[in-house]
Structure formats: C-alpha cells, structure tokens
Amino acid sequence: MQDQSLDLADIQGNVLRAYRFPYASYLFVNFTSSGHGVDFVNHLLTQITTAEEWPAEKPAGAVNVALSQTGLQALELPLATLNSFPAEFLEGMAQRAGVLLDVGESAPENWEAMWQGRIDAVVSVFAQTQDALDAYVESVLADALTDGGVVLVGTQQVERIKIDGLSTTLEHFGYTDGISQPDFQHSLSTHTPGDGKLAEKGRWKDLETGDFLLGYSNEALEIEAQPLPPVFAKNGTYMVMRKLEQDVIGFRNYVREWGELYPGGEAKLRAKLMGRWDDGTPVMTSPETPDATLAADEQRLNDFTYADDPEGIRCPLGAHVRRSNPRDSLGFGDALVARRRILRRGVPYGPYAKEGEDQTAAERGLMFICLNANLARQFEFVQQQWINYGNDLGQGEDTDPVVGNRSYQGRFVIPGDPAKGEEPFVCSGMQSFVTLKGGAYFFVPSVTALQMIGSNAIDPR
Amino acid sequence: MGNRYDNFYGYTGMFPVLRDVAGEAPKITSLRRCLSELESGQGSLFSRTGLVHGARLFLLDDVVYNGAPSPQEHLDYAYVVLSITFDGDLAELAFQLAEHGGEEWDAIFSHCYGFMDYGRDATGIINFLSRGQVTTSFLYVDASADLKDTLSALALQREIGFLLEQAQLLDTAGRKKLIRELAAKMAAAPDLIPGDFHHREAN
Amino acid sequence: MSNIRGKAYAMNVITPQRSWKSRILRLAFAILTLKVTQKDLRKLSFIHFARWTIIPRNGFPSFPGQTRGESLRFDYLLFESNFNGSWNEYVDAFNAALAVKLNLVWCWSEKFPGSVPLSPFKAYIEHNQKYNDWYYMAYPGSTVTDVKNAILVAEAFPALVESTNASEAEFTQAWQKFTAIAQNRVGRSGGPGPRMS
Numbered sequence: 048m049q050d051q052s053l054d055l056a057d058i059q060g061n062v063l064r065a066y067r068f069p070y071a072s073y074l075f076v077n078f079t080s081s082g083h084g085v086d087f088v089n090h091l092l093t094q095i096t097t098a099e100e101w102p103a104e105k106p107a108g109a110v111n112v113a114l115s116q117t118g119l120q121a122l123e124l125p126l127a128t129l130n131s132f133p134a135e136f137l138e139g140m141a142q143r144a145g146v147l148l149d150v151g152e153s154a155p156e157n158w159e160a161m162w163q164g165r166i167d168a169v170v171s172v173f174a175q176t177q178d179a180l181d182a183y184v185e186s187v188l189a190d191a192l193t194d195g196g197v198v199l200v201g202t203q204q205v206e207r208i209k210i211d212g213l214s215t216t217l218e219h220f221g222y223t224d225g226i227s228q229p230d231f232q233h234s235l236s237t238h239t240p241g242d243g244k245l246a247e248k249g250r251w252k253d254l255e256t257g258d259f260l261l262g263y264s265n266e267a268l269e270i271e272a273q274p275l276p277p278v279f280a281k282n283g284t285y286m287v288m289r290k291l292e293q294d295v296i297g298f299r300n301y302v303r304e305w306g307e308l309y310p311g312g313e314a315k316l317r318a319k320l321m322g323r324w325d326d327g328t329p330v331m332t333s334p335e336t337p338d339a340t341l342a343a344d345e346q347r348l349n350d351f352t353y354a355d356d357p358e359g360i361r362c363p364l365g366a367h368v369r370r371s372n373p374r375d376s377l378g379f380g381d382a383l384v385a386r387r388r389i390l391r392r393g394v395p396y397g398p399y400a401k402e403g404e405d406q407t408a409a410e411r412g413l414m415f416i417c418l419n420a421n422l423a424r425q426f427e428f429v430q431q432q433w434i435n436y437g438n439d440l441g442q443g444e445d446t447d448p449v450v451g452n453r454s455y456q457g458r459f460v461i462p463g464d465p466a467k468g469e470e471p472f473v474c475s476g477m478q479s480f481v482t483l484k485g486g487a488y489f490f491v492p493s494v495t496a497l498q499m500i501g502s503n504a505i506d507p508r
Numbered sequence: 509m510g511n512r513y514d515n516f517y518g519y520t521g522m523f524p525v526l527r528d529v530a531g532e533a534p535k536i537t538s539l540r541r542c543l544s545e546l547e548s549g550q551g552s553l554f555s556r557t558g559l560v561h562g563a564r565l566f567l568l569d570d571v572v573y574n575g576a577p578s579p580q581e582h583l584d585y586a587y588v589v590l591s592i593t594f595d596g597d598l599a600e601l602a603f604q605l606a607e608h609g610g611e612e613w614d615a616i617f618s619h620c621y622g623f624m625d626y627g628r629d630a631t632g633i634i635n636f637l638s639r640g641q642v643t644t645s646f647l648y649v650d651a652s653a654d655l656k657d658t659l660s661a662l663a664l665q666r667e668i669g670f671l672l673e674q675a676q677l678l679d680t681a682g683r684k685k686l687i688r689e690l691a692a693k694m695a696a697a698p699d700l701i702p703g704d705f706h707h708r709e710a711n
Numbered sequence: 712m713s714n715i716r717g718k719a720y721a722m723n724v725i726t727p728q729r730s731w732k733s734r735i736l737r738l739a740f741a742i743l744t745l746k747v748t749q750k751d752l753r754k755l756s757f758i759h760f761a762r763w764t765i766i767p768r769n770g771f772p773s774f775p776g777q778t779r780g781e782s783l784r785f786d787y788l789l790f791e792s793n794f795n796g797s798w799n800e801y802v803d804a805f806n807a808a809l810a811v812k813l814n815l816v817w818c819w820s821e822k823f824p825g826s827v828p829l830s831p832f833k834a835y836i837e838h839n840q841k842y843n844d845w846y847y848m849a850y851p852g853s854t855v856t857d858v859k860n861a862i863l864v865a866e867a868f869p870a871l872v873e874s875t876n877a878s879e880a881e882f883t884q885a886w887q888k889f890t891a892i893a894q895n896r897v898g899r900s901g902g903p904g905p906r907m908s
Contacts, residue, residue, distance in 0.1 A: 145906040148905065266807075267806060267807075267828055268827055268828040268829070269829060269830055308677070358891075378754040378755070379751075379808040382807045383804055383807055383808060385807075386803070423799065424799070424803065432796070432800070435905070436905050438718075438795065438856055438857070438898070441860065441895050441896065441898060443900045444900060444902055444904070445898050458673065458897075460672070460894055460897065462894045463891070463894065465887060465888075465891035468887055470886075470890055471893075472676065516760070520762065520764050520791070521772070522771060524771075526776075540844060544845075548845060548846060552847060554847050554849075555847070560849060561759070561760070561848075561850075562719070562759060562793050562846075562847065563846075564723070564845065564847070565843065565845040566841050566845075567844055568725065568841060571725065571727060571787060572725065572726070572727075572838065574727070574821055574822035574835075574838065578727065581783055581784055583783075584779065584781050584782070585771075585781070587771070589789075589841075591762075593760045620774070621774035621776045622774030622775045623774075625775055642764050642770065644762045644763070644764050645737060645740045645764055646740040646743055646744060646762060646763045647762045648749060648752055648758065648760060649759075649760045650759060650855050651760070651855075652862060653858075655849055657865070658849075658850060658861070659849070659850065661858070661862045662858065662861045662901070664864065664865050665897060666899070666900070666901065668893050669899065672894070680882060680883065683886065684875040684882065687871060688872070688875055691868075691872045703849055704852075705717060705851060705852040705901055705902055706852055706901030
C-alpha cells in the first residue's frame with residue numbers, strides 16, 4: 048500500500064493547512080514545576096485544534112501549543128528523549144545567532160526582554176473577531192495562571208493589516224505576502240502549480256510530507272531518526288518564531304529616493320527588490336508591469352521557473368523571492384532546493400503606517416513563523432546561505448535587499464538587458480530594513496505526544 | 509595524467525613518522541603541537557611560494573575500521589599526509605620551497621624517516637617529495653587561472669563593484685576618467701600576498 | 712578548527728578497498744577524467760579542487776631507516792576535497808545531485824552503505840573522515856563562484872580600458888558590453904563567510 052492517509056486528529060491544526068484567521072495572539076508561558084506543566088498540557092488537550100476538517104463553517108477560533116527545549120526539560124521528559132532532539136533545537140535560537148547572522152542590532156543582547164529570557168511554551172490562539180480572541184485567551188489561561196503553576200511571561204498579538212477597514216494580505220512594506228507555500232503530499236491546502244517541486248515537462252509535483260511533518264519519508268528519501276521514541280516524534284514538527292521589526296519609514300524613503308534615480312521608477316524598483324510587484328505578480332512572468340489578472344489567478348500566479356533567466360534580467364538574482372526559493376536557479380532542476388522549503392504561517396503586527404501620517408513611534412513588523420521538519424537543513428539553511436549571504440545566487444556576501452541583515456551599507460544590482468542596451472542599476476548605501484527583536488525554536492507535538500507528556504508516559508530508553 | 513589538470517598539479521605525499529625514542533616526547537604529540545602552531549595566513553609556509561592554491565597536512569595515525577564482516581587491520585607506521593594543489597610542476601614547487609620553506613619545513617619533516625638524508629636544496633626537496641608521493645588517480649580542479657592572476661582578478665572585482673556604483677550617475681567623460689584611474693591604480697598596486705582575507709572597505 | 716579556512720572546508724576521507732576492486736575503480740576514473748563527465752561537478756560550482764588517490768596496499772611510501780614496509784590486506788582510497796559551504800551542505804548536495812556518480816567511486820570501499828538515503832551516507836563519511844592538523848587556502852575569503860566571476864570580469868576589463876581612448880559611440884558600446892558581464896559578478900567577497908553550523 049503506497050499511499051498512506053494521515054491521522055488528522057493527531058496532528059495539530061495550522062500545519063497541513065493555514066487557518067487564515069484575521070486575529071491571533073501568542074501567549075508565552077513558563078512552567079514553575081513539571082507537575083504544573085503537565086497539568087497545563089492536559090488542560091490544553093481539551094481545547095487543542097487538530098487538522099481534522101471543520102464540519103460546516105469555520106469555528107470562531109482555534110488553539111495550539113508548542114514547546115521549547117526549556118519547556119521539554121521543565122516537563123521532565125526522559126534524558127534520552129531530550130538528548131535525541133537535534134542540536135540546533137537544544138541550543139535555541141539565541142545561541143544560533145552566529146549561524147543565522149543575527150548580529151549587530153539583531154543580536155540577542157538587543158532583543159526585547161521577554162525573548163532574552165526563558166520561554167517554555169507558546170500557546171497560539173486564533174479567532175475571527177477581537178472579542179472571540181479575548182474569550183479564547185481567557186479560557187486557555189483560566190485557572191492555569193491563578194495558582195501560580197504557569198507564568199505568563201508575555202503575549203504578542205498579530206492581525207492582518209487593514210486598510211480603510213478592509214482586511215488585506217499585505218505586509219508592512221506594502222507587498223502582498225504569503226503567496227508561495229510548499230505543496231507537499233498530505234497538505235490540505237490547495238495544490239497550485241509552482242508550489243511543489245519540478246516534475247517533467249514544466250509540470251510540478253508534491254514535495255515529500257517528511258520535510259514538514261516528522262515520521263514520514265522526506266526529500267532525502269528517509270525518515271528522520273529523531274527525536275525518540277518514534278511514536279513521540281510522529282506527526283510533530285518544528286516551529287520557528289521571529290519577531291521582525293520593519294523600518295517602514297526607512298524602506299519607503301529608500302525606494303522613493305532610489306526610485307527617482309532608477310529609470311524604471313519606484314514601483315518597478317520595489318518589484319525588482321522583492322521579485323514580485325506589490326500585487327504579487329512575479330517579475331519573472333511579468334517584468335515590466337504588474338498584472339492584476341495574473342495576480343488573481345492562483346493557477347498561474349506561482350507557475351514560473353528561473354532557468355530561462357540566468358542573468359537575472361527579468362528577476363534579479365538577489366531579489367527576495369529568488370533567494371528564499373531559488374527553484375531551478377542552482378542547476379540540477381531543483382534538486383538542490385527542494386529540501387530547503389519552509390511552510391510560512393506568519394502574520395503582521397502593529398498598526399499600518401499610512402502615508403503622510405506620523406507613525407514613526409509605533410512598532411510594526413512581521414511575526415515570522417515557519418514550520419519544517421529539520422531546522423538546520425531547512426529554515427537555518429535558507430537564512431544562513433540565501434538570505435544573509437548570497438554566494439549560491441552569485442551575490443557574494445551581499446544580503447537580501449529587503450530582509451537581510453547588514454552592518455555595512457549594502458548594494459543591490461538590478462541587471463540591465465544587454466539586448467536592449469540597458470545598463471545595470473546599482474542600489475547602494477542600503478541599510479537594514481528589518482531588525483530581529485526576538486525569536487525561538489519550538490517543537491509542535493502531535494496529540495499523541497501531548498497525551499504522552501500529560502500522562503508522564505514517555506518511556507526512558 | 510592523474511597528478512595534473514591543465515596547468516595545475518595535485519600532489520599527495522605520505523611520510524612515515526619516526527618511532528618514539530625512550531626518554532623523548534612521543535613523535536605524534538610533538539608533530540601535532542608543531543602543526544597546531546604553524547602559521548596559515550599571509551606569509552606562511554606555502555603562501556611564500558607564490559604557487560600554492562591550497563595545502564593541508566594531517567596525521568594518519570591508523571586506518572579506520574568499519575566493522576564486521578570486514579577484517580580489521582592496522583598501520584605499522586603513522587604518516588604525515590601532505591596534499592598541495594599548485595601551479596606548474598613539482599620542480600618549480602621544490603625550488604620555491606628550497607628558497608622559502610625554511611625552518612617550518614624542517615620542523616615538520618624532521619619527525620619523519622629519512623628526511624635528514626635529503627638535502628635542503630631544490631634537488632633534495634624534489635627527491636624527498638617524490639619518494640613520498642602517491643599518484644593521484646583522479647584530479648578535479650574548478651579553476652582556470654594561476655594564483656597570481658586569481659588574486660589580481662579578485663582585487664579588481666572588488667573595485668569594479670564600486671566602479672559600477674559611481675559610474676552610474678556620471679557622463680561619458682566622467683566614466684572614462686574613473687576607468688582610467690582604476691586601471692592606473694591596479695597597475696601600480698603591489699603584488700598580492702596570498703593567504704589572507706580582505707576586509708570590506710568603508711564607504 | 713583546522714578543517715575550515717574562511718569559506719573553504721578541507722575534507723579527507725580514507726576508506727579500505729579490496730585490491731581487485733581497485734582495478735575496477737581505476738577504470739571508472741579513466742572515464743571520469745574525461746571532461747565531459749565532469750560537467751555536473753562544475754555545475755555544482757562549490758568545489759575548488761578534489762582528488763581521489765588509490766594507495767595500493769604495498770604502495771605506502773617507505774624511507775631509509777624503516778625496518779619494514781606495511782603489510783596490509785586492503786588498498787586505501789583517499790578522498791580529498793576543498794569546497795565551499797558547510798560539511799552538511801556539501802554531503803547533502805552530493806546526495807541530492809550526484810548520488811549515482813558517487814556510488815560508482817565509493818561502492819568499492821568496504822561497508823559503503825550507498826550514497827542514498829542521506830543519513831547512513833553521512834555517518835559513513837563522518838566515521839572515515841580524518842581531520843586536518845593544518846590547512847592553508849590562498850584565497851580563503853573567496854568562493855569558487857567568486858573566483859570564476861572575478862576572472863570573467865578581469866578578462867573583460869582591458870577592452871574597456873582601451874575603449875576610453877575611442878569615440879563616444881565605441882566607448883558606450885564597450886561600456887555596455889562590460890557591464891553586461893560585470894553586473895552579476897561583483898558580489899562582495901574577501902571576508903570569512905558564514906559560520907559553519
């Protein structure tokens with residue numbers, strides 16, 4: 048029997064398919080003792096949202112939980128299990144700063160206080176309305192906080208950016224976000240061309256489930272050996288959280304100033320930096336103008352490859368989307384890229400900065416969240432090799448123009464088309480537009496794993 | 509031929525380490541310390557030859573056992589393995605090592621059998637290297653230029669980035685001037701010493 | 712960490728191999744030496760240089776003063792590579808893109824598990840790897856890609872310089888030709904690169 052169906056009731060929601068609730072709040076907690084932690088896990092088990100299909104309409108909200116290395120330790124999991132987690136998870140994101148190039152302003156010593164301290168678990172609460180969100184948060188925290196067993200160290204609310212009362216899928220720099228998501232075999236999201244990996248004749252096929260869910264065969268054609276025991280790991284995954292503060296004013300000033308110098312104008316400059324126009328049209332497909340029809344067509348929006356554009360004339364080699372997912376830019380089809388995909392679940396935070404209004408004081412950015420089965424091979428690799436470094440894309444040490452960390456004045460080249468006698472346009476003096484305010488790695492356990500924790504039933508080896 | 513690829517030469521040599529002498533520090537320990545203290549940046553042993561792209565030294569104290577059903581075996585001697593990828597041929601390298609190898613070369617290989625029997629001149633060195641050589645079966649090099657040209661190309665590349673930035677806003681006369689200035693700067697630049705990093709210039 | 716020098720990693724792997732299998736491997740190498748079969752390696756563009764050396768069991772060098780030579784059952788296959796990126800990235804790339812060719816070279820070594828799937832392959836390399844005691848790289852801050860790009864730019868530069876003495880039209884043409892090459896080849900380099908995880 049080749050195809051296996053998943054036990055959806057065992058997998059936490061938001062992994063196989065994005066919820067798309069307009070409001071969410073992340074509650075960061077610590078356990079004061081393993082007993083209290085276990086009680087809290089059992090309490091959450093009564094409310095956890097799984098991957099099961101919703102019967103009729105979308106519920107008013109959802110609840111999920113993920114545990115950090117300190118959380119697993121505080122819950123007193125057996126040492127053999129704790130030690131079987133991968134090194135990067137055990138070290139934690141702060142200690143991986145050198146690997147991720149979270150240096151300078153983004154270094155852990157500059158993070159917000161909560162993120163510099165211990166965080167055992169994050170409870171993610173999602174809802175349709177602010178009122179529903181408040182109600183869910185209350186029911187989650189309920190008694191857990193009153194007897195002092197669980198300490199709430201911080202919260203982070205996020206919500207879709209609203210412009211003139213209408214909810215959008217924009218992020219704060221003004222680009223449409225969340226377009227591209229990896230299609231994997233058991234994903235419950237719509238499978239659209241361009242989201243999977245390359246098959247013959249320009250077609251696409253699904254990625255292996257094992258790159259996004261533990262316990263299944265992955266792109267390296269095997270099942271990950273960790274963590275142990277396998278029954279504890281199966282149907283779980285890892286979550287990366289990064290609070291990315293965006294310097295919207297700085298970015299707008301930069302594209303305005305350089306947009307005046309760039310022959311294509313500001314809108315096209317923005318598109319070349321990102322690799323997509325503001326409405327999501329890929330520059331690879333439509334390098335001269337955005338295309339509203341294309342942007343609205345899921346079947347075509349993501350269906351493109353880069354092999355026909357080796358000199359970056361349509362989409363610059365160092366543009367953000369080309370760096371995040373090089374597709375077939377690196378040769379061998381996309382064999383070198385297929386195992387570096389991440390499932391994104393981030394949502395913006397902070398008020399939208401309307402042009403003309405002084406919003407410099409407000410903090411805003413993206414609560415970046417992604418899911419993957421192997422932190423080092425997927426998220427960390429992309430961050431270290433393609434975002435904050437550029438060798439594979441022929442960019443040397445230059446970092447991603449939009450989200451890259453720069454301690455120096457960066458440069459971004461928009462190649463010219465020699466066939467048209469176009470010269471390249473070099474953006475220089477680029478500062479960092481994004482600063483990391485804090486982050487952490489979490490393990491998203493399956494329901495089985497949560498039950499094992501809740502009944503202290505993980506056998507030591 | 510196995511050791512050559514275009515104008516590159518891939519040399520691998522193995523030199524048995526002297527047996528320990530009672531009362532003296534063990535040879536392996538002494539050798540390890542020597543290697544750990546050896547410079548590896550600008551002006552170091554192979555940097556001075558002006559020919560070497562990359563070089564490494566490692567101690568092969570024994571072979572590895574991968575488990576049953578293969579039988580296990582051991583080496584009677586430990587070896588210093590020297591591997592060098594360089595421009596030209598062994599004779600040229602030997603000449604450079606005779607000129608520039610100096611104390612470091614002696615310090616390493618005085619731990620090895622027969623080293624003292626060979627002269628320190630180019631002939632002595634090439635004979636020593638040849639005796640220890642194991643022929644490469646398959647050499648792969650992803651490069652096309654010799655060391656000198658590689659270093660000067662890298663130096664120029666660093667400047668061209670700034671040239672593009674600055675020339676962008678200038679007219680033809682301005683651009684010509686910048687190019688000529690850069691050409692003069694590169695022509696006047698001293699020979700580059702291999703082996704080190706280049707720090708970002710402040711702009 | 713002596714395996715790393717800036718952006719370059721030096722890997723040595725030495726594996727036992729029965730003598731009769733060495734003969735087959737030598738044949739395989741004769742084919743691999745043909746440049747056409749090296750296309751894939753070149754496409755990967757992160758290996759500065761690499762070599763395989765078969766050390767016959769009675770071919771370990773010997774010098775005056777030694778009482779005897781080695782008496783071994785196996786030949787030894789020595790693999791040396793100088794590449795950019797981390798150990799994990801390198802092994803991963805071979806597993807993803809060159810598994811078949813690698814198998815052709817390493818399947819003759821004792822207990823080689825195959826280059827697919829990934830974990831047993833990684834374990835084998837790790838187990839048979841010999842760390843460097845000393846490593847020198849002439850351009851540690853530059854990757855294979857940096858060098859290739861630099862050489863293309865350097866080859867194109869003289870024509871540009873010459874054109875500064877030419878007419879406006881000729882210079883403009885030369886400038887366009889030069890920038891078409893240089894525009895994607897000026898990524899900054901020279902630094903130590905990302906910390907290998």
